[in-house]
Amino acid sequence: xxxxxxxxxxxxxxxxxxxxxxxxxxxxxxxxxxxxxxxxxxxxxxxxxxxxxxxxxxxxxxxxxxxxxxxxxxxxxxxxxxxxxxxxxxxxxxxxxxxxxxxxxxxxxxxxxxxxxxxxxxxxxxxxxxxxxxxxxxxxxxxxxxxxxxxxxxxxxxxxxxxxxxxxxxxxxxxxxxxxxxxxxxxxxxxxxxxxxxxxxxxxxxxxxxxxxxxxxxxxxxxxxxxxxxxxxxxxxxxxxxxxxxxxxxxxxxxxxxxxxxxxxxxxxxxxxxxxxxxxxxxxxxxxxxxxxxxxxxxxxxxxxxxxxxxxxxxxxxxxxxxxxxxxxxxxxxxxxxxxxxxxxxxxxxxxxxxxxxxxxxxxxxxxxxxxxxxxxxxxxxxxxxxxxxxxxxxxxxxxxxxxxxxxxxxxxx
Amino acid sequence: xxxxxxxxxxxxxxxxxxxxxxxxxxxxxxxxxxxxxxxxxxxxxxxxxxxxxxxxxxxxxxxxxxxxxxxxxxxxxxxxxxxxxxxxxxxxxxxxxxxxxxxxxxxxxxxxxxxxxxxxxxxxxxxxxxxxxxxxxxxxxxxxxxxxxxxxxxxxxxxxxxxxxxxxxxxxxxxxxxxxxxxxxxxxxxxxxxxxxxxxxxxxxxxxxxxxxxxxxxxxxxxxxxxxxxxxxxxxxxxxxxxxxxxxxxxxxxxxxxxxxxxxxxxxxxxxxxxxxxxxxxxxxxxxxxxxxxxxxxxxxxxxxxxxxxxxxxxxxxxxxxxxxxxxxxxxxxxxxxxxxxxxxxxxxxxxxxxxxxxxxxxxxxxxxxxxxxxxxxxxxxxxxxxxxxxxxxxxxxxxxxxxxxxxxxxxxx
Numbered sequence: 001x002x003x004x005x006x007x008x009x010x011x012x013x014x015x016x017x018x019x020x021x022x023x024x025x026x027x028x029x030x031x032x033x034x035x036x037x038x039x040x041x042x043x044x045x046x047x048x049x050x051x052x053x054x055x056x057x058x059x060x061x062x063x064x065x066x067x068x069x070x071x072x073x074x075x076x077x078x079x080x081x082x083x084x085x086x087x088x089x090x091x092x093x094x095x096x097x098x099x100x101x102x103x104x105x106x107x108x109x110x111x112x113x114x115x116x117x118x119x120x121x122x123x124x125x126x127x128x129x130x131x132x133x134x135x136x137x138x139x140x141x142x143x144x145x146x147x148x149x150x151x152x153x154x155x156x157x158x159x160x161x162x163x164x165x166x167x168x169x170x171x172x173x174x175x176x177x178x179x180x181x182x183x184x185x186x187x188x189x190x191x192x193x194x195x196x197x198x199x200x201x202x203x204x205x206x207x208x209x210x211x212x213x214x215x216x217x218x219x220x221x222x223x224x225x226x227x228x229x230x231x232x233x234x235x236x237x238x239x240x241x242x243x244x245x246x247x248x249x250x251x252x253x254x255x256x257x258x259x260x261x262x263x264x265x266x267x268x269x270x271x272x273x274x275x276x277x278x279x280x281x282x283x284x285x286x287x288x289x290x291x292x293x294x295x296x297x298x299x300x301x302x303x304x305x306x307x308x309x310x311x312x313x314x315x316x317x318x319x320x321x322x323x324x325x326x327x328x329x330x331x332x333x334x335x336x337x338x339x340x341x342x343x344x345x346x347x348x349x350x351x352x353x354x355x356x357x358x359x360x361x362x363x364x365x366x367x368x369x370x371x372x373x374x375x376x377x378x379x380x381x382x383x384x385x386x387x388x389x390x391x392x393x394x395x396x397x398x399x400x401x402x403x404x405x406x407x408x409x410x411x412x413x414x
Numbered sequence: 415x416x417x418x419x420x421x422x423x424x425x426x427x428x429x430x431x432x433x434x435x436x437x438x439x440x441x442x443x444x445x446x447x448x449x450x451x452x453x454x455x456x457x458x459x460x461x462x463x464x465x466x467x468x469x470x471x472x473x474x475x476x477x478x479x480x481x482x483x484x485x486x487x488x489x490x491x492x493x494x495x496x497x498x499x500x501x502x503x504x505x506x507x508x509x510x511x512x513x514x515x516x517x518x519x520x521x522x523x524x525x526x527x528x529x530x531x532x533x534x535x536x537x538x539x540x541x542x543x544x545x546x547x548x549x550x551x552x553x554x555x556x557x558x559x560x561x562x563x564x565x566x567x568x569x570x571x572x573x574x575x576x577x578x579x580x581x582x583x584x585x586x587x588x589x590x591x592x593x594x595x596x597x598x599x600x601x602x603x604x605x606x607x608x609x610x611x612x613x614x615x616x617x618x619x620x621x622x623x624x625x626x627x628x629x630x631x632x633x634x635x636x637x638x639x640x641x642x643x644x645x646x647x648x649x650x651x652x653x654x655x656x657x658x659x660x661x662x663x664x665x666x667x668x669x670x671x672x673x674x675x676x677x678x679x680x681x682x683x684x685x686x687x688x689x690x691x692x693x694x695x696x697x698x699x700x701x702x703x704x705x706x707x708x709x710x711x712x713x714x715x716x717x718x719x720x721x722x723x724x725x726x727x728x729x730x731x732x733x734x735x736x737x738x739x740x741x742x743x744x745x746x747x748x749x750x751x752x753x754x755x756x757x758x759x760x761x762x763x764x765x766x767x768x769x770x771x772x773x774x775x776x777x778x779x780x781x782x783x784x785x786x787x788x789x790x791x792x793x794x795x796x797x798x799x800x801x802x803x804x805x806x807x808x809x810x811x812x813x814x815x816x817x818x819x820x821x822x823x824x825x826x827x828x
Contacts, residue, residue: 025479059499065439066503067510074509077517078502081495085473088492089480095488096481103491108566152522 011176012044016166019053020183021240032093044134048144048166051082072117076156083143101139106146113147113155120155125172160221171231181240186247190264190409197414205252208262211357211391261358261412266405270320277343280313297325301386352401355393374411380404425590426458430580433467434597435654446507458548462558462580465496486531490570497557515553520560527561527569534569539586574635585645595654600661604678604823611828619666622676625771625805675772675826680819684734691757694727715800766815769807788825
């Protein structure tokens with residue numbers, strides 16, 4: 001990185017390990033061994049860990065046994081225990097290798113967020129404590145996914161929060177390297193569990209990664225990639241199960257454009273909501289999406305069809321949201337039904353969002369046509385379409401998602 | 415209490431619920447219902463909760479899979495998650511009853527401790543945040559068993575720590591009432607699960623409760639009773655399963671002395687260590703117990719036999735410690751073996767400590783003789799004896815503990 005911190009010629013490395021990499025004591029010991037290997041070279045290491053796989057889901061289940069829609073401040077109090085458990089165990093694993101190590105909660109690591117509980121945004125990081133502990137010879141283990149408000153309430157960062165913690169810490173600490181360890185070898189042209197012909201990429205641009213991330217490639221959430229892009233944090237996505245080099249994510253370079261399509265992704269985690277017969281008047285859409293935004297519901301695709309029917313002009317408005325937000329979304333749209341006066345709301349959870357991504361798409365025509373032809377040949381109906389400069393996404397029936405993905409991957413990448 | 419806080423004529427009540435009272439979501443909901451009943455009367459309520467039963471043991475097991483003797487700062491980081499889970503769930507349960515409630519970790523509640531990890535002592539409590547939340551109409555739920563050092567490290571208070579949190583908070587908040595909810599109806603003359611003739615006591619003095627607590631009556635740890643005595647916190651031990659009045663613990667009153675023996679207790683959680691042939695020189699015992707104290711090992715009974723044998727004078731020195739400290743104790747005594755020059759160390763985990771307690775003992779003679787006779791009649795060998803003004807304790811073989819307890823209870827209390 002440009003501002004690399006070079007005290008005593010040591011590198012400062014931030015390593016992030018996800019839930020499956022720390023899923024049981026044996027795996028936590030393996031993480032410690034890997035950290036020890038880097039530490040033996042004299043590098044300073046900050047380790048960011050997630051909750052052990054399954055732990056967060058169990059906590060959510062427990063909360064829902066108490067109340068169906070748990071209050072969000074308390075949900076954060078509850079979920080924060082997941083990462084706190086992992087940091088303590090990881091520090092112990094390093095101690096058992098005779099390494100100095102100290103664990104820190106998000107609060108203790110100086111991670112200050114806004115007060116939107118369960119989806120907090122990092123406002124700033126005060127890295128003094130982390131630097132002091134590093135300089136005293138410690139490996140510093142930081143709980144991912146969490147922080148505290150300036151008033152001292154515990155918050156969590158929402159999905160993908162641990163990646164964000166790692167990248168934000170790398171920026172704040174001016175780290176030389178940020179490694180995101182996961183259970184895959186890097187970023188693939190498609191999910192190799194679904195598409196046998198998928199290949200690992202050596203490098204990818206922030207923008208391509210962003211489109212893949214926001215489209216459900218399971219490697220990383222878009223907000224972390226966005227953060228890395230904004231702060232120029234070059235990071236590597238790699239496997240915690242072997243020593244293979246991973247995929248480097250960085251600013252776009254010229255030769256990246258030679259490739260038309262970098263990857264294909266399928267997002268199964270969205271639901272589609274259609275408001276039928278919305279009055280076709282100025283300000284109505286703004287009112288709807290402001291209300292959703294105020295409730296911290298992320299809306300992804302939006303499609304509005306032409307007005308139809310006799311009488312007052314009305315239109316159908318469709319949008320997609322994260323499936324877990326569906327209950328909250330229903331509350332919001334029920335809330336403004338009388339005011340806005342749409343006829344009915346229809347939700348469909350059985351959708352998939354299939355996307356192709358590549359910076360080379362800009363300079364090549366006919367990409368969309370080729371994608372739609374491929375889907376037609378497979379008998380897949382397209383329900384919604386959305387495009388950007390480097391991406392084309394379609395919403396299709398969930399059950400045909402994988403078949404469609406394989407066909408599109410074969411058409412562009414095999 | 416003398417300094418009762420009487421703003422707006424409401425009572426301020428601290429209620430503490432132990433691990434089995436919050437052992438599953440259903441029980442947590444029951445706790446919330448009980449709190450709601452008090453809240454409906456207009457009282458201000460502070461709820462202190464332990465980890466759900468089994469949770470702490472599972473965390474310890476997890477830690478030991480990482481390293482056999484987990485480092486203590488990280489153990490605290492790990493164990494603190496147990497109570498943090500419960501406070502979040504308890505707050506949610508109150509929210510689902512439409513009550514305002516906010517959970518606070520020990521740190522957030524202003525509980526400042528020394529830095530002896532896993533056995534920290536409360537140094538002071540800054541109750542400002544709790545008062546502010548109460549005054550804003552909240553039930554405040556505080557994580558028991560934990561605090562933070564002035565440098566911001568998370569600490570735990572050791573066994574019985576949640577009771578201590580409740581009593582210390584009651585003192586700091588000048589509460590009108592402190593209720594310790596547990597799975598028994600109050601303090602009994604003996605453990606009713608072992609002694610069928612055991613009776614519940616309506617009241618008991620701090621000193622009697624102290625002796626019972628320190629001797630293994632499972633209701634409360636001695637440090638909490640000591641704290642209550644020092645700060646004049648009158649508290650009630652009662653059941654979370656019914657509405658029966660419990661046992662009031664308070665300063666000794668005159669008519670308490672009419673009862674010779676208040677109760678009989680059996681402690682199965684100690685181990686006996688004997689150092690054989692310790693040189694009989696001034697300063698040796700001091701050296702030994704200073705080293706144990708420095709390692710934060712609580713020594714309970716100490717017995718030194720007369721010097722024996724020819725040559726240099728040497729003596730056998732026996733003491734009892736908490737069983738979980740045995741590994742640490744071995745390290746300490748191995749450490750000074752060369753320096754002190756004892757011949758060998760013998761540990762015995764199969765002991766029980768049987769005690770009788772009562773302020774009336776002071777004014778009645780022959781109590782010890784009656785106890786020893788009873789044990790002799792049962793064929794129970796006495797290995798160590800220790801007495802105080804209101805207590806007589808003997809160490810006996812663990813397997814004969816319950817038989818001995820029943821016999822002594824029958825002799826004095828039935």
